[in-house]
Amino acid sequence: xxxxPTTNDATIRMLEEFSxxxxxxxxxxxxxxxxxxxxxxxxxxxxxxxxxxPAAAGSDPETEIETKIELCEGVYAAxxxxxxxxxxxxxxxxxxxxxxxxxxxxxxGESIVLTRRLQTPDDRGLQPSGFDDEAPGANVMLCExxxxxxxxxxxxxxEIRERPAKSIAVFRNILSGVLTRSCYVLLQxxxxxxxxxxxxxxxxxxxxxxxxxxAEFRGRGYGRAALNLVEDWAAAYGTSGAYLACExxxxxxxxxxxxxxxxxxxxxWYRVRLAPGERA
Numbered sequence: 001x002x003x004x005p006t007t008n009d010a011t012i013r014m015l016e017e018f019s020x021x022x023x024x025x026x027x028x029x030x031x032x033x034x035x036x037x038x039x040x041x042x043x044x045x046x047x048x049x050x051x052x053x054p055a056a057a058g059s060d061p062e063t064e065i066e067t068k069i070e071l072c073e074g075v076y077a078a079x080x081x082x083x084x085x086x087x088x089x090x091x092x093x094x095x096x097x098x099x100x101x102x103x104x105x106x107x108x109g110e111s112i113v114l115t116r117r118l119q120t121p122d123d124r125g126l127q128p129s130g131f132d133d134e135a136p137g138a139n140v141m142l143c144e145x146x147x148x149x150x151x152x153x154x155x156x157x158x159e160i161r162e163r164p165a166k167s168i169a170v171f172r173n174i175l176s177g178v179l180t181r182s183c184y185v186l187l188q189x190x191x192x193x194x195x196x197x198x199x200x201x202x203x204x205x206x207x208x209x210x211x212x213x214x215a216e217f218r219g220r221g222y223g224r225a226a227l228n229l230v231e232d233w234a235a236a237y238g239t240s241g242a243y244l245a246c247e248x249x250x251x252x253x254x255x256x257x258x259x260x261x262x263x264x265x266x267x268x269w270y271r272v273r274l275a276p277g278e279r280a
Contacts, residue, residue, distance in 0.1 A: 005115045005241050007265040012090050015113060015205075015243050015265070016052060019045070022200035022207040024177030026170075029075065031068060032056055033092055041081060042170040044109060044270050048084035054092045065099055073273065082275070088268040097271065105271035110248040114262035118206075118235045118242055138194055138222060141186040142229055146175055153184040156193030160214045181237070185229045187213075187222050195222035199230035206234035208244040211253070224256055 005011065025037035025046045033053035039046035049072050055064050069083075076083040085105070087097045101107070143149040154168050154175075163171075175182075180202050187195040195213035199206045208230050213223040231242060246253050248267065 004263045005117060005265070007115070009090050012088060012266050013052060015115075016050070016088055016090065018200075018202045018205060018207050018243070019245070020050060021180065021202060022178065022182075022209060024174055026173055026177070031071060032064075034068060034072070036072060036075060038079060038081070039174055040170050042167060042174065044084055044272075045086070046174060047081055048086045048270060050086055051091045051093075051096055052088075065093055065096060069099070069103065083273045085271040086268060087271055089266050100271040104274050106274055107269050108272055110267060110269040111245045112248050112254065112267050113243060113245050113265045114257050115241060115243045115265045116261045116263065118231055118240050138187040138189045138225070140229065141188070142183060142233065144181065144183050146172065146184065149186075150175075150184060153186045153196065153198075156186040156188070157196045157210055157212070159193045160196055160212045161210075183230060183233045185226050185233075187226055189217065189220075189222070192216075194220075195226040197226035197230045199234055201234060201237060201239060204239055205241040205243060206230065206239045208242055211244065223253075224260065227256070227260060 020035070020037075023043070023045050025039045027038040029036040029038075032055045033051070035050040035052065037046050037048060037050060041047055055068075072085075073083045083105075085091075085096070085100055087100075087107075091097065141149055141152065143153065146153070150172075154172055157163075158165060158168055158171070175198075178200055180200060182198060182200045185195075185197045185199075186193060193214060194217040195211075197211045198209050200209070208227065211223060211227055213220075213226070234242065242262075243265070244257065244262070245268075246257060248254075
């Protein structure tokens with residue numbers, strides 16, 4: 001298929017729901033249209049308020065928003081977490097971002113959601129054409145279950161991302177909550193984890209997450225190869241749309257995605273409550 005997927009409020013809300021399913025929280029709480037997520041502080045995505053839906057009919061918009069924010073603040077504080085809100089073009093209510101700003105919430109982590117249409121799969125299977133040229137000398141692991149090679153993948157991603165080893169247990173628990181078909185890609189070179197990516201299928205889309213490569217492997221095409229592997233895996237199941245998110249300040253990654261055919265669909269950011277004495 002040609003062109004880019006259509007982006008409108010319905011598509012944005014759909015992709016937001018997909019992304020929540022692709023990166024589950026360990027616990028969550030519904031609050032009149034908002035979803036409060038918790039995962040022991042591992043990542044903002046899994047430890048923030050997702051204001052996806054409007055409040056129930058009959059609620060007073062002006063008092064409802066302040067009341068809900070205060071309730072969220074209390075719930076997160078009780079768990080030792082700073083309140084964080086994820087703001088998207090479909091965040092409800094529309095005034096939420098400005099209200100949070102007025103309450104001393106700092107804007108941070110602006111990210112771009114990019115999408116592209118995947119090509120019809122050919123006979124090359126899971127190995128992308130030209131892979132040997134793109135990432136020479138790399139060993140490839142692709143699995144669909146964390147119960148098999150998943151432990152090696154978790155350790156590889158932790159190494160590439162330079163996360164503390166103790167975070168693996170929480171990371172494993174988060175991914176164990178993914179309920180749709182998924183794949184995990186790890187490229188290894190010189191007995192080191194070189195690049196990684198994962199994909200989660202939902203309906204006719206694949207969400208691509210954890211695309212990264214080790215700093216010492218810059219310029220070898222490993223990140224692009226990991227991305228290609230997930231795309232080819234998804235296309236083999238008939239998937240036609242792909243989406244991913246990238247921080248707006250990560251220019252090298254954005255260039256790689258643009259070169260791969262991705263285009264901006266929308267942006268989101270987080271509002272984080274400042275600590276006492278902290279400046280915005």
